[in-house]
Amino acid sequence: MKRVLILAAVSETVTGAGLLILPTLVIRLLLGAEPSGVAVLIARVTGIALIALGIACWPSRMNPFFGMLTYNALMSSYLVWVGVHGEWVGSLLWLVAALHALITILLGGAWLRGSKTVQRT
Numbered sequence: 001m002k003r004v005l006i007l008a009a010v011s012e013t014v015t016g017a018g019l020l021i022l023p024t025l026v027i028r029l030l031l032g033a034e035p036s037g038v039a040v041l042i043a044r045v046t047g048i049a050l051i052a053l054g055i056a057c058w059p060s061r062m063n064p065f066f067g068m069l070t071y072n073a074l075m076s077s078y079l080v081w082v083g084v085h086g087e088w089v090g091s092l093l094w095l096v097a098a099l100h101a102l103i104t105i106l107l108g109g110a111w112l113r114g115s116k117t118v119q120r121t
Helices: 002-021 023-031 039-057 063-085 093-120
Strands: none
Touching: 002 023, 002 039, 023 039, 039 063, 063 093
């Protein structure tokens, strides 16, 4: 069962990385269509989610935590990038980017506190 979980985690992470880095190519290969409009943005958001899912599903005790940390760090960064460079900036974009950044900071702080606790024992 562990091997199947590893295979699933790797395949989701690779697919997610492809959607994040080369969304047009991956969409063309998967669906046989050219993405237009906001589809590339949505593909990249999906890619971020798949990368985080792959990390969360890797068999290890802390990986669900690292999956959420990865998701929020990448999502906040990408939303800020979209807000600065993109043509699609809705009324909630900056609020959602800030919330993802806040969650990233909280998760990062929890990770650092946990690391210090482990080092002391």
